Amino acid sequence: MSANKFNMTTNKSNAEDFDNDTLENAELKGRPLASYGSGSYLASDVTVLLDIVNKDAIADVPVSQKELLIQSGQRHYSDMLTLEQAPSAMHEELYEQALTQGTQRTATDIANLAYSLHHIFHQKVNSERPLVLVSLVRAGLPIGVLLQRALADANSRYSLPSAHYGISIIRDRGLDPQALQLLLERYPDSPIVFVDGWTGKGAIYQELANSLEAFSEPTHPNFANIFHQGVGTIPLLTLADPAGVAWLAASSEDWLIPSGLLNSTVSGLISRSLYTAPQSGLHRSVFYDKLIDVDHSLEFIEHINIARLQLIAPPQRLPVFDKPRYLTAVLIDMLASRYQITNRNRIKPTIAEATRAILRRDPERVLLASPDHPDTTLLRYLCAQRDIDITVLGADILPYQAVTLIKQRTTTTDS
Known part of the structure; x- marks a missing residue:
């Protein structure tokens, strides 16, 4: 150097x-x-x-x-x-x-x-x-x-x-x-x-x-x-x-x-x-x-x-x-309801945040809009490396291409 x-x-x-x-x-x-x-x-x-x-x-x-x-x-x-x-x-x-x-x-x-x-x-x-x-x-x-x-x-x-x-x-x-x-x-x-x-x-x-x-x-x-x-x-x-x-x-x-x-x-x-x-x-x-x-x-x-x-x-x-304009507020509400998440901090949307959450946090699953979108290649690779479940939701999560859900570690306090 x-x-x-x-x-x-x-x-x-x-x-x-x-x-x-x-x-x-x-x-x-x-x-x-x-x-x-x-x-x-x-x-x-x-x-x-x-x-x-x-x-x-x-x-x-x-x-x-x-x-x-x-x-x-x-x-x-x-x-x-x-x-x-x-x-x-x-x-x-x-x-x-x-x-x-x-x-x-x-x-x-x-x-x-x-x-x-x-x-x-x-x-x-x-x-x-x-x-x-x-x-x-x-x-x-x-x-x-x-x-x-x-x-x-x-x-x-x-x-x-x-x-x-x-x-x-x-x-x-x-x-x-x-x-x-x-x-x-x-x-x-x-x-x-x-x-x-x-x-x-x-x-x-x-x-x-x-x-x-x-x-x-x-x-x-x-x-x-x-x-x-x-x-x-x-x-x-x-x-x-x-x-x-x-x-x-x-x-x-x-x-x-x-x-x-x-x-x-x-x-x-x-x-x-x-x-x-x-x-x-x-x-x-x-x-x-x-x-x-x-x-x-x-x-x-x-x-x-x-x-x-x-x-x-x-x-x-x-x-x-x-x-x-809060363009995705309804979508976040839908994901919270579908996956029974009471604290929105466990929801990490966008390709960047979904990827960083896998690198820094303890993910439960990853949601994708497409099974093979080129922009989520690294995300899918990391999921395979760590055996993280992927669920393809299609248009249900657009405009996000990816969302990571953080694993719930305690039943007393959700974060």
């Missing part, structure tokens, strides 16, 4: 690479924003506002034990971590296939999202007051980095002054308030757009909306930072929005987003975030330094960015929505 690569992948060693104009006077409470690091991304790509802790200080909880603790109510999922291992050779091969298959679409979607942001904000932002992209760790990070690269492209039709940060959001516990406050103090006059990879049931949207409720009064000094699209409109941007909750999305389809097939190795080598009480600091994360040699994070960004630069068709403006 080269020294160059090590420097890019060490969380706190790349502050000097930051754009000095962007970070001038970025001192907050005695600490510059640049010092928070960028995972394995370039410092110019993102600043990740997380407390990066040594993985040896985190208990490595086996999946079966973690599931029992979560479902019995003894522990919240954000208090524990099952440390990641390197993806298998088959997993890597299927990721490469997904990347080949999805490169053009991802590049086109990023260009369209950037063009739409340019149209909305180009008269409202400048270098002193940039658009602030806030990616929700982790799935939002690759999308946010791609958007940051696109908006920084001075030769494009969608160049726009922007700054990009990653912060934690945790179901039931919300957006990291300390991280958000850092950004509001650093950018008091900038609009903020939250970035995620995709929506499943809309649970993270609701968590985001709950966290931002404190800013919803027009008299609040930070109202304009958050509710720049109007009272009640949560500025959430996603690549895919099957749930119908995003303000701006490239599509509402459930498709094989390449970055959805891997975990830390396509998300800056950063773990899922761990909760920290607001009075104790930022939410925590582990940096997987031992996975550096199998990291695809920067390769993914460069690959999609080159494809974006080679696009011939002009970018298109995408529609925006003031309110969520």
Whole structure:
């Protein structure tokens, strides 16, 4: 491994690479924003506002034990971590296939999202007051980095002054308030757009909306930072929005987003975030330094960015929505009733979430819309490896191509 690569992948060693104009006077409470690091991304790509802790200080909880603790109510999922291992050779091969298959679409979607942001904000932002992209760790990070690269492209039709940060959001516990406050103090006059990879049931949207409720009064000094699209409109941007909750999305389809097939190795080598009480600091994360040699994070960004630069068709403006449409709420209700699930957290829809649930949780079964859809190849392979039942429901689960149901581990508390 080269020294160059090590420097890019060490969380706190790349502050000097930051754009000095962007970070001038970025001192907050005695600490510059640049010092928070960028995972394995370039410092110019993102600043990740997380407390990066040594993985040896985190208990490595086996999946079966973690599931029992979560479902019995003894522990919240954000208090524990099952440390990641390197993806298998088959997993890597299927990721490469997904990347080949999805490169053009991802590049086109990023260009369209950037063009739409340019149209909305180009008269409202400048270098002193940039658009602030806030990616929700982790799935939002690759999308946010791609958007940051696109908006920084001075030769494009969608160049726009922007700054990009990653912060934690945790179901039931919300957006990291300390991280958000850092950004509001650093950018008091900038609009903020939250970035995620995709929506499943809309649970993270609701968590985001709950966290931002404190800013919803027009008299609040930070109202304009958050509710720049109007009272009640949560500025959430996603690549895919099957749930119908995003303000701006490239599509509402459930498709094989390449970055959805891997975990830390396509998300800056950063773990899922761990909760920290607001009075104790930022939410925590582990940096997987031992996975550096199998990291695809920067390769993914460069690959999609080159494809974006080679696009011939002009970018298109995408529609925006003031309110969520909750396109799949009835479907989730149907699945909960059919499989006698009282807590919707056991239902993991979309190809990406269904796949991640198999890798990180203890699944009971997988539901598919088609027995042989190419986008679910990895999912079906993982099911075969772990002897997980597959049920094909056809159009009953559309627009989702896949849903994983988490196994019930206790009869007292469903989770």
